[in-house]
Amino acid sequence: MGKRKKSTRKPQGPKRNEPLATHFTCLFCNHEKAVTVKMDKKAGVGDLKCTVCGQSYQCGINYLSAPIDVYSEWVDAADAVAKDDMAARAAGKGDSASGHRAGARRPVANRDADDEDDRRYEGDGIVDDDEEY
Secondary structure: OOOOOOOOOOOOOOOOOOOOOOEEOOOOOOOOOOEEEEEEOOOOEEEEEEOOOOOEEEEEOOOOOOHHHHHHHHHHHHHHHHHHHHHHHHOOOOOOOOOOOOOOOOOHHHOOHHHHHHEEEEOOEEEEOOOOO
């Protein structure tokens, strides 16, 4: 009886990892790949800047941080500011510096998706059931 032949496989090369992204979509102008993240690990600072609208953000980083971490912190910070702004409007304080006043109508772009259910058509236009004019 003869021996079995061993199959000859080609040796697998090392797997190549794709580089992490450093360009992201801007939260304010919605341009794709407009936000560039630069990291200075020696100084421990991550810089983020939109090339279109000029928005910028800076945060502290460590040796494990990646550009997506800086972008994520920017998203979280923008959400926190928006949440505080909405809470201030709900409390009736308003922000005179940005032109908002208490009880003012929200722009259409800032309406929530569930506000769509509160509207009905009446006569000449759309009437919002939950807002008083």
